[in-house]
Amino acid sequence: MDQDFINTLLLTGKLAGWTTAILFVVGFPLAYLxxxxxxxxKPVVEALISMPMVLPPTVLGFYMLVAYSPQNAFGxxxxxxxxxxxxxSFEGVLIASVLFSLPFMIQPLQNGLTSIPKSLRETSYTLGKSEFTTFIRVLIPNMIPSIITAAAMTFAHCIGEFGVVIMVGGNMPGETRVASIAIFDEVQALNYHTANQYSVVLFIISLVILTLVYSINKRNPINL
Amino acid sequence: MNIENLRDKTNFDSPLGVGGSLCITITKAMLTSEGTTNLEVCTEINDNELLCLFGHSGAGKTTLLRILAGLTKPDKGLIVFNGMVWFDSEKKINIPPQQRNVGYMFQDYALFPNMTVEHNIRFAQKTKDKNEVDQLIKLFDLEALKNQHPAKLSGGQKQRVALARALAAKPNVLLLDEPLSALDFDMRLALQHEIRKAHELLNTITLMVTHDLQEVFHLATSVVILKNGNVINQGKPVDVFSQDKTPYLYLK
Structure with missing residues (x-):
């Protein structure tokens, strides 16, 4: 296997890993609220977070490009x-990827939190524990399947992301060229063998992650 | 007792002299199956009382417990425990549940599924004391179960753990929401004894919601009968129920 192939896969993992890590930090407080x-x-916030489920990735990608442009305030x-x-740039793709993967982190966490009986939280409060202590000691330990689901779904979705990356990042080896882009690129260049190698790897990773999610939730069904 | 008298009392420099008495004057709009009714309760509960709240579903028994615990906010009124204001709508005081130090036992017991029996009890302690945990475990006959998780326990066992946990926090007031309703008859009889034990150990006010007349007579030092949000009678069980030859009328 050549270095290019490995670098592309590593970059794909790096993007998905960072996205999941950032969303883990952002996701918990947001899901709690x-x-x-x-x-x-609240309905507006919930709708905005769920937008990536229905919106073409190119729409978000387009607005991210507009925002990044030095002609506009943020850029x-x-x-x-x-x-x-x-x-x-990698950072630009990462920010877009975080926004675009929000629902995959938030929804399982939110479902996990709401499925914990209210009486557990309230008992903890009457025992003198703060909301934060209750969150750490009572809520989190009782929603482990939801947490694993949230992380796994975010990671898997990120690995499969195409539209946002190509809009915001283009196809720069080592910077923004992730596996899904590489497949498209190799097919355009008629390198079917390499395209197949990438595809097999993505297929297997996604299958393993989703199997993990379904086996975890077999006993604790959670609506994805 | 009217609300102004209560306010005057709380202005004393020293706390109320009557130990751990609880004065309640509250109003709260409730949604029931028959539309909105107002829960209006004005009563004073003396120290050491084991008071049963008796009445049919939707009468406001659980809502009253939740209001006392600080889990539900009344629309108006005043709650004073032992000279300390827990709630005062006029002065916009609403002490959160964390600072009221009440022991609240939910109908579903609300044991923490991620913790063993022993850890559930230890979690409740304000200052960690292994000896005390061991004593409570012994007292409620939980030694064989202390390393079990709640999912493995029967209803009666869960109830005992919940009581032990509530006591571990050394609460000012013990609030029990239908603690025995999910159990069969024999178990009820056995666990009434545990409740009395818990009450005597704490040496403070216990409020218990029940539908069961036998429980009232067996346990209560006084009873409050709620109907559609109003207190329609209160006093010693014998006095309250002898005024009416057919106490079950209260339930209809």
């Missing part, structure tokens, strides 16, 4: 203060 708190814009700010351009 959506599961337990009431606020008037100009980055370019002036950090001398950074996000378009066609």
């Amino acid at each position: 959506l599961a337990y708190k009431r606020f008037w814009v 100009r700010f980055l370019s002036d203060h950090f001398n950074t351009r996000l378009a066609f």
Whole structure:
């Protein structure tokens, strides 16, 4: 196997890994708010988070490119203060990927939280425990299957992402050329053998991850 | 007792002299199957009382317990425990459940599934004390079960663990929401004894929701009868039920 092939797969794993890690940190507080708190814009927030499930990736990709452009406020700010351009860079793809994978992290976590009986939380409060302690000691240990599902689905979805990456990142080896892009590229160049190698790897990884998710949730069914 | 008198009392420099008495004057709109009714309760519960809340479903028994625990917010009113204001709608005081130190036992017992029996009890302690956990485990006959997770326990065993856990926090008030309703008859009789034991150990107020007259007579030092959100009678069980030859009328 040549170095290019391995680098592309490593980059794919790096993007999916970072996306999952970032969403893990962002996802818990967000899922907690959506599961337990009431606020008037909640339906809008929920709809926005779920948008990537129905929206063409090219739409988000397009708006990300617009935002990254130095002609607009966000892009100009980055370019002036950090001398950074996000378009066609790994970081740019990563931000888009985090936004685009939000529902795959949030929804299993939110379902996990709401499926825990309210009486467990309330008992913990009456025993003098803060919301944070209750979250760490009572809620998280009782939603492990949901947490694994959330992480696995985010990772798997990220590995399969194509539209957002090609819009925001293009096809730059070592920077933004992930496996799904490489397959498209190799087919265009009539390198069916290499395209097949990438495809087999993605197929197997996705199958293993989804099998893991379904076997974990066999005993604790959670709506994905 | 009216609300102004209560307010005056709380202005004393020293706490109320009557030990751990609980004064309640609250109003809360409730949604029931028959539309909205107001829960209106105005009562004073003396220290050491084991009080049963008796009445049909939807009368507001559980809502009252939740209000006392700080889990549900009343619309209006005042709750004072031992000179300390827990809730005052006028002064916008609402002490959160964490600071009220009540022991609340849910109908489903709400044992933490991820913890063993021993860890459930230890979790409740404000200051960790292994000896005390061991004593509670012994007292409620849980030695053989202490390393089990709640999923493996029967209803009666869960109830005993829940009681032991509630006691481990040394609560000011013990609130029990239909603690025996999910158990069969023999088990009920056995566990009534455990509840009395818990009450005597704490030496404070216990409030218990029940549908069962036999439980009231067996356990309660006083009883409050709720109907459609209103207290229609209260006092010693013998006095309350002898005023009416057919106490089951209260249930209809």
